[in-house]
Amino acid sequence: MSLQMVTVANNVALIQPGFSLMNFDGQVFFFGQKGWPKRSCPTGVFHFDVKHNHLKLKPTIFSKDSCYLPPLRYPATCTFKGNLESEKYQYIIHGGKTPNNELSDKIYVMSIVCKSNKKVTFRCTEKDLVGDVPEARYGHSIDVVYSRGKSVGVLFGGRSYMPSTQRTTEKWNSVADCLPHVFLVDFEFGCATSYVLPELQDGLSFHVSIAKNDTVYILGGHSLASNIRPANLYRIKVDLPLGSPAVNCTVLSGGISVSSAILTQTNNDEFVIVGGYQLENQKRMVCNIVSLEDNKIKICEMETPDWTPDIKHSKIWFGNNMGKGTVFLGIPGDNKQAVSEAFYFYLLKCCDDDVSEDQKTITNSQTSTEDPGDSTPFEDSEEFCFSAEANSFDGDDEFDTYNEDDEEDESVTGYWITCCATCDVDINTWVPFYSTELNKPAMIYCSHGDGHWVHAQCMDLAERTLIHLSEGSNKYYCNEHVQIARTLQTPKRALPLKKPPMKSVRKKGSGKVLTPAKKSFFRRLFD
Numbered sequence: 431m432s433l434q435m436v437t438v439a440n441n442v443a444l445i446q447p448g449f450s451l452m453n454f455d456g457q458v459f460f461f462g463q464k465g466w467p468k469r470s471c472p473t474g475v476f477h478f479d480v481k482h483n484h485l486k487l488k489p490t491i492f493s494k495d496s497c498y499l500p501p502l503r504y505p506a507t508c509t510f511k512g513n514l515e516s517e518k519y520q521y522i523i524h525g526g527k528t529p530n531n532e533l534s535d536k537i538y539v540m541s542i543v544c545k546s547n548k549k550v551t552f553r554c555t556e557k558d559l560v561g562d563v564p565e566a567r568y569g570h571s572i573d574v575v576y577s578r579g580k581s582v583g584v585l586f587g588g589r590s591y592m593p594s595t596q597r598t599t600e601k602w603n604s605v606a607d608c609l610p611h612v613f614l615v616d617f618e619f620g621c622a623t624s625y626v627l628p629e630l631q632d633g634l635s636f637h638v639s640i641a642k643n644d645t646v647y648i649l650g651g652h653s654l655a656s657n658i659r660p661a662n663l664y665r666i667k668v669d670l671p672l673g674s675p676a677v678n679c680t681v682l683s684g685g686i687s688v689s690s691a692i693l694t695q696t697n698n699d700e701f702v703i704v705g706g707y708q709l710e711n712q713k714r715m716v717c718n719i720v721s722l723e724d725n726k727i728k729i730c731e732m733e734t735p736d737w738t739p740d741i742k743h744s745k746i747w748f749g750n751n752m753g754k755g756t757v758f759l760g761i762p763g764d765n766k767q768a769v770s771e772a773f774y775f776y777l778l779k780c781c782d783d784d785v786s787e788d789q790k791t792i793t794n795s796q797t798s799t800e801d802p803g804d805s806t807p808f809e810d811s812e813e814f815c816f817s818a819e820a821n822s823f824d825g826d827d828e829f830d831t832y833n834e835d836d837e838e839d840e841s842v843t844g845y846w847i848t849c850c851a852t853c854d855v856d857i858n859t860w861v862p863f864y865s866t867e868l869n870k871p872a873m874i875y876c877s878h879g880d881g882h883w884v885h886a887q888c889m890d891l892a893e894r895t896l897i898h899l900s901e902g903s904n905k906y907y908c909n910e911h912v913q914i915a916r917t918l919q920t921p922k923r924a925l926p927l928k929k930p931p932m933k934s935v936r937k938k939g940s941g942k943v944l945t946p947a948k949k950s951f952f953r954r955l956f957d
Contacts, residue, residue, distance in 0.1 A: 431717070431735045434483050436758075436775040441487045444476070445760065445773070447746075448503030451478060452521050453753030454542050457550065460487060463501045466529050466869065474501045475552060478752070483777065493543050496554040502526025502534055506572035506585065508641070510539075510617060522574070522583065522617065525567045530869030531603055531857075533566035533591060537615070557617060562624035564613050565590050571648075572615075573641035577670040583615035584646045584668060587634045589654065602859050607633025607654045612666060614675055629664065629679040632656065636689045640701060642722050644668050649720075649729075650706075652689035659708065661685040665727070684729055688714050690748075696755040696781040699723055702732070704757050704778060705747055713747060717780075735778060755781035845870045849884040850910060863887045864896065874899060878911035 438445070449462035458478040467474035471489035479486045492499075505526030511519040521540040527533060537557040544551035570588025574581055589605040591597065597604070610630040615622045637651030648664040663685030669676040691706030691714070701720040708714040715737060721728045741747065741761055749759040757778040846857045855871050864872050864886065872886040874896065886896045889909055899906055907914075 431733065432779045433735045433737070434777050434779075435738075436480065436483050436485050436777050438775060439484060439486045441476075442772070444487060445775075446503070447748040447760075448527065449750060450502075450505060450507050450523075451750040451752055451758065452507070452540065453751075454521075454550075456754070458752050459490065459550075461499075461501070461523075462503050462505070462526070464529075465501070467501060473552070474499065477550065478758075480752075480777065485775070491549070491551050493551055493553045496552065497538070497556045499523075499538055499540075499554045500528050500534070502528065502568075504568040505534070506570045506588070508572050508574055508583070510574045510581070510583070522572060524564075524572050524585065525570060525588065527568050528869075533568060535564065535566035537617075539617070557620055559615065559620050559622045561622045562613065563622050564615075564624075565608065567608050569635035570608065571637060571639035573639050573646050575641055575644045575646060575668045577644040577668055580670045581617075582668060582670060582675065583613075583617060584641070584666060585613040585615060586610075586639070586646075586648065586666075587637055587651065589633075589635045599861070600859060602861055605654070607635060609633060612677060612679075614668065614677065623675070625677045627666075627677065627679040629681050632660075634662070637662075638688070638691050638693050638703060640693065640720065640722070640727075644670075645725070647722075647727055649703075650686055650688040650691065652707075657710070659687045659689045661687040663727070663729075682727065684727075686718060686729060692749055692751055692757050692759075693720075694751045694753070694755050694757050694780055702755065702780040703729075704780070705749060705759065711745075713744075715742070738776075740774060741776070752777075755779060845873065847883070849873075849882075849888055850908065853885060853888050855885050855888065864893050866893070866897070872896060874906055874908075876908040876911060877905040878907055878914065882908075884908045 444463040444465075445460075446462070446464040449460060452459045452461060458480070460476040460478040461474065463474050463476070473490055473492050475490045475492075477486075477488040477490055479488055502523065503526055506524045508522050509519050510522050518541070523538040523540060524536070525534050537559060539555045539557055541553050542550055543553045564585055567588035567590045570586060572583055572585045574583055587610070588608045590608050592601075592604050592606050610627075610633050612625045612627055612630070613622055614625065632653050632655060634648070634651030634653055638649040640647045640649070644667060646666045646668075648662065648666065650659060650662065652659050663682040665680045665682055667678050667680070686703070687708050688703070688706040692704045693701055694704065695701050696719075699722050701722075703718040703720060706714045715734060717732050717734050719730050719732045721730075741759075744761040747759055747761045749757055752758050757780065759776045759778055760773045761776075763772050763774055846855065847853075849855070860871060862868065866872060873883045874886050874889065874891070876882050876884055891899075
C-alpha cells in the first residue's frame with residue numbers, strides 16, 4: 431500500500447464530505463458538489479482527472495434527453511448491467527441529501543452515450559418506482575445481484591427525517607434510523623418490494639456492503655437508536671425463480687465494528703476496507719482484506735499504510751473509492767497556521783494490478799462518509815468549510831471553461847453567520863420563511879459604519895417590506911443600529927416662515943391709505 435499527497439489545481443471548494451465517484455472504463459467522475467450547480471457546469475458532474483498526483487475537475491455534459499440530476503450527498507450508488515453478457519454498464523444512484531438538506535427518494539440511471547477525444551457525454555434518466563417505494567433516505571446501500579439469468583437491486587439501511595407529525599421547528603432536520611427492511615428493486619419494470627427479515631432487528635446506516643452473484647454481505651454500520659457500531663456481518667441471499675423472489679438472511683460471525691468505511695476492490699475476489707470510525711470519537715486506522723471464495727467470506731487485518739501525522743491527529747476524514755484498488759481521502763487542514771489549506775487530499779493505492787472490469791461491474795459496494803452532523807461532533811465533516819481560492823481550467827483542455835466565481839460559497843457569503851445577539855438561524859434547523867427563499871435565508875445590508883449583513887427574519891421584516899427595500903435604493907439600518915442612525919441623522923432644512931401681509935389702515939375722512947408707520951406718526955402728532 432502506498433500513500434501519496436494530491437494537489438488540487440482548481441475548484442477545490444466543490445469537494446465536500448458525502449461526494450461520490452463513478453468509474454467508467456477507467457475514467458473517474460465526481461458527483462455531489464458543494465452547493466447547487468451553476469451555469470458554467472449545470473450538470474454538476476465533473477471529470478476527476480488525476481495525473482502525477484495532481485487533480486483537476488473538468489465539467490461534463492449531458493445529452494438533450496437527460497433529466498435534471500441534483501447534487502446529492504451520501505447517496506447509495508452501484509454499477510448495473512442488464513445481464514451478465516452485456517458489455518456496457520450503468521451507475522444507479524438512489525437517495526441522498528440536496529444542498530438545502532432535502533432528502534431524495536428518486537432513482538437515477540447514469541450511462542455514457544458518447545466519448546470523443548477527452549469529452550464524455552452522459553445520459554441521466556429518472557426511474558419511476560411503484561409498489562413498496564423506499565422512503566427518502568441517505569447513508570444507505572444499494573447493490574445488484576444476479577440469479578437465474580435475471581438481476582435485481584437490493585436496498586438496505588440509511589437514515590431519514592422523522593415523520594412530519596413529530597418534526598418541530600427546533601428539531602426540523604432531526605433524523606432517525608430507517609426500518610431494517612430489505613427492498614428488492616426491479617430496474618427494468620420499476621417495481622419495488624419490501625421484505626421483513628427476522629435476523630435484521632435494528633436499523634443501520636453508513637455500513638459496508640459487498641455484492642457477488644446472488645448474495646449481498648452487510649458489514650458494520652452505525653445505529654442511531656443505540657449509538658453503537660455493532661460488529662455485525664449479515665449474508666442476504668436472493669433467489670429469482672419464475673414466481674416470487676425468495677430472500678433469506680443469515681447472521682455470520684467474524685464481523686468488524688466500523689462505520690463510514692471505504693471499500694475498494696483489488697482483484698476478482700478480494701476487497702480492502704479503509705478508514706471509517708470504530709468509536710464516536712476515534713477513527714479506525716486499521717485496514718482489512720475481505721476475501722470471497724466458495725460462497726464464504728473471510729475478513730483479516732492487513733498491513734496498515736504509513737499514515738502521515740496529519741492523518742493520525744485529524745478528528746475526521748472522508749473519501750470515496752476511485753476503483754482499481756485506489757481510494758481518495760481528505761482531512762481538514764491545520765487552522766492554527768497563518769496560511770493553511772482548508773483540506774488536504776491523499777491517494778491510497780491498495781494494489782498495483784488492475785481489477786478485471788467484467789468482475790468489477792458484478793461486485794459492488796456502498797462507499798460513503800458518515801454525516802456526523804446527525805451523530806457525533808467528531809464526525810461532523812460539514813463544520814469545515816472550503817475557502818481556498820481556485821484557478822480556472824487550463825485553456826488548452828477540450829472542456830468548457832468553468833468559473834468558480836459563479837459558485838456561491840456559503841463560507842464566503844456568510845448566509846449562516848450570527849448576525850445579531852438574538853439570531854437563531856442555524857443551517858441544521860433552518861426552513862424557508864419568505865416565499866422568495868429557497869435554500870438560503872434572505873439577508874439585507876445594514877448601512878451603519880462599514881456595513882454588515884443581517885437576516886431579514888431576525889429583523890422581523892415583513893415580506894412586503896423586504897421586497898420594497900430590495901427594489902429601492904433606500905438605506906436600511908438593523909434593529910441594533912437604527913436608533914444610532916436616527917440620532918446622527920441631519921435634520922431636514924426648515925423652510926423660511928412666511929410673514930403675513932400687513933393690513934392697510936385708512937384715516938377717517940381721508941381717501942389715503944396709512945401704513946402702520948404713518949399711523950403711529952399721526953397718533954403721536956394728534957396726541
